[in-house]
Amino acid sequence: MSRSDLPAGFGGWQVIDATPQETSCGLYCCGPASLVAIRNGMVYLKYDAPFIFAEVNSDKVYWQRQPDGSFQKVLVQKKAVGHKISTKAVGSDEREDITESYKFSEGTDEERIAVETACRHGSRPDTYADQWTSSDVEVTVHTDDGIVMGSDFTVTVGVANVSSECRSLTLFSQAAVMYYTGVAKGTFKRDKCDVLLEPREEKEVKLVFRNDDYLEFLVDQAAMMFTVSGRVKETGQAIVNQHSFRLRTPDLRITPVGDAVVGKAMKVEIMLTNPLPKSLKSVVLRIEGPGLQNPRKVNIGDVPRHATITVTENLVPSKPGPRKLIASLDSQQLTQVHGVVEVMVRES
Structure with missing residues (x-):
């Protein structure tokens, strides 16, 4: 977008955070901030550039409180933040790495200058004033x-x-x-x-x-x-x-059975393994897929410890082409369990 409120050269791609965790100027919003400004550590250019820079290219500095109340720097991790910044590739489900758009290559002079520039406009501008040396x-x-x-x-x-x-x-x-x-x-x-x-x-x-x-x-x-x-x-x-x-949670394994044809019933098998040494109680499976299946809830009940179960569901595709079927698990004992499969649906 054009940024007439900023100096020339800071238009173009802008950064926003669509899920802000705190307010900015009294509103739950974050950005827009110039991508050029973020890459070069110019955190004094609005909006919310310090917060966004910290998300993608900050150092982690560890401090220890001393007996007199002052703080001593004990560790600087220069490569801890901003790995594998990603977006979805156009036309596929592959990951496209866009790290270089947000920061210079880690450890280069340009990247270090950007970090130190940002720091000079932060709450501890003298962080890099002293030459800190690591422990032996x-x-x-x-x-x-x-x-x-x-x-x-x-x-x-x-x-x-x-x-x-x-x-x-x-x-x-x-x-x-x-x-x-x-x-x-x-x-x-x-x-x-x-x-x-x-x-x-x-x-x-x-x-x-x-x-x-x-x-x-x-x-x-x-x-x-x-x-x-x-x-x-x-x-x-x-x-x-x-x-x-x-800790990694298990994936739901979804397997289409037979051909997928518009207007004709087909089956899918959904497999779940309980990795816990205790039973999952009152488990609910949710299934949906545009052009394949309207949102549906399946009550599974209890799943014993370390057990593997398979649920077979019938569905009738309504639209041709590549379609995605998504399943998720609801359980108080086990969260963040999902599965997805692509189904190629043919015309009848």
């Missing part, structure tokens, strides 16, 4: 991809001594569940361990979580946040790292 003990945190809800899993904490002297530290870890907004609901497990590192040595600490450690605490999208912190005894350096991840 580095900590990483990771989990395996695709952890299924209801399973046991392991969090791996890597500790590396990059100095030429021995280092010892005490690591404190805590695991918390959080809402999809990133707000923590509460901590469900804490651990503590001592680590001794020889010069240039690396070690891994593995923390095992059983399903009964976390199942009763999960909320909405089954997101978790794992935080590890500590202090190097020899140097007094504070270390910290954080890892957020989601």
Whole structure:
């Protein structure tokens, strides 16, 4: 769109957030902000550019409160925000990556200049004024991809001594569940361990979580946040790292049976596996697909622990061409369970 309210060169593509979580000038809205301004860190150009920039290209800076009330910078993660910014590809269901439209390549001079420009117009303009150096003990945190809800899993904490002297530290870890907004609901497990590192040595600490450690605490999208912190005894350096991840829920597997022809009945099979060590109560299946099926609710009842069930439904296509059939599951014990299949419908 044209932006006559901004300097020349800031028209064209604009950024909006259609699901704002807070008000802007008294209204629940976000944007429009110039894409050119966002890419270059010009957060002083309206509207809501600071908020949008933080969504796509901010650094995560960890601070520790000192005994005198001041804050000390203990970790800067420069590549934590703005991965795989995506849109739906034209003419297909493929993912089109548009990260380069919002930010320069991670780690380039242009990208660093954009971040520091934005920071100078933020609430902590002196964040990059001092030359912060990392600790000589580095900590990483990771989990395996695709952890299924209801399973046991392991969090791996890597500790590396990059100095030429021995280092010892005490690591404190805590695991918390959080809402999809990133707000923590509460901590469900804490651990503590001592680590001794020889010069240039690396070690891994593995923390095992059983399903009964976390199942009763999960909320909405089954997101978790794992935080590890500590202090190097020899140097007094504070270390910290954080890892957020989601537990995966099973997909509904939808299989068309036979040919799809306008006006003729066909069957579809919908398969569900309960990954939890407890029964799903009063399960409801919802099915719909424009040109295939009007919204329909199917009462399934209870699904036993670790059971797999298959539901067969009849439908009569009303329109030809590629059609999508969508199914979703309603259950208090298991959320965010969906399935979709494309059905090619022929003329009768």
